[in-house]
Amino acid sequence: MINALRGMKDLTFEESERFVHIVTTAIKVSKKYGYSYIETPILEETKLFKRSVGESSDIVGKEMYQFMDKGDNDVCMRPEGTAGVVRSFVQAKLDRRQNEKFKFYYYGPMFRYERPQKGRLREFHQFGCESFGEASVYEDFTIIQMIGDIFKALGIGYDLQINSLGCPECMPPYREKLIGFLTECKDELCEDCNRRIDTNPIRVLDCKNEKCQTLLTNSPKLIDNLCDSCESDFEKLVKLLKSENIDYVVDTNLVRGLDYYSKTAFEFVSNNIGSQSAIAGGGRYDRLVEFLDGKPTPAVGFALGIERIMELVQMPEVEREGYYLGAMEESSVDTLFPLASKKRATDKVTLEYAAKKLKAHLKGADKVNARYCAVIGEDEMQNGTIWIKDLVEKSETTIPQSDF
């Protein structure tokens, strides 16, 4: 027997229904906010992710499905969605159309070669939105609001964490300040953190090690070191969240895992799905378009993890729907065929090809969750009628086949 690869899952029945429900709900909401669909390739040049996600990240460092293709191109299955969308944005020269705004939503599989666990697969699915050309912090807020709308429509709860990661003006000086602080308590920090001081000092902030966290309580906070523009934007964001009654927590240690974020960063977290608790995350990435050879274009976006959200959504109860058609004698099956075809123009129809007893047909109708069970038996065959039972109302009628 051949099994699916490690960390890759098949979805069927209620699981696939839940998957589709989440995607369609997210699409419906994002369309209300003016987003249109963008489809980009799963396979991209490895370079794209090295430059966007960042070489210092674990994703690029060790988690990519990367290989040489038959044309000797260094390629890679996308580990996230933003890079491809931005690449496409630049390739279509939308960056030259200054003063225009572009809003795209996407969804599809992402690949990371990680050790699978609860809420973490090697092939997983994200739904995401990217908004280009809008520098206003109102847009940052609007995106958070949109995610809130999606979760509300799905009926799931969450905690919202926000932070500001600063900009090219205030981040580098802060970074130096932090490195200074970290170097002083270097000996007491864990092994990972020591490595991160050189590679990505900001990452030390969200170290899970308790001892590190205690040491970090007195570390300089970026939030206290923002430049005027970043600070006023952050204050505005907080004000907007308050006025719209969206609960949030400022988490000064919230760091986005991908290098391209600046200013607003946020994460939606659930405490009911195990240790992989982030169900959506995103923020502003004003410099990424430039990194990928486009004209400087402000942008904000987010992605949500569909599999993680699947653990949280309750599906509405499925109601009986459509018709089940069955015959009691082999010879009547041919009579049913055209009736089924005709009915399918307006209703869901299940046709049983095997002749069975009435009881078996009623059971069969239950099995496919049909509202009506329609059967042709000996009597009906003789009279040119069909017997129909409403399985909800428990009422039954016999009508001419031509009226069916």
Added chain:
RNA sequence: GUAGGCGUAGUUCAGUUGGUAGAGCACCUGUUUGUGGCACAGGUUGUCGCGGGUUCGAGCCCCGUCGCCUACCCCA
């Protein structure tokens, strides 16, 4: 990469100090020869993950191996 847990019927799982392989659910049949869900009666379903070892005898003990799950790490 590291650590722990688990692999027995379609599924969820039980299986005692080593002694003929079990239950619930699901499925099929019947009670009811044309009336579903409920009830009752009966029935089908197994490479006990795989390979080796110990033993008169292994689902159980030992060694190896593969797979799954959870956690660290990382992240949606």
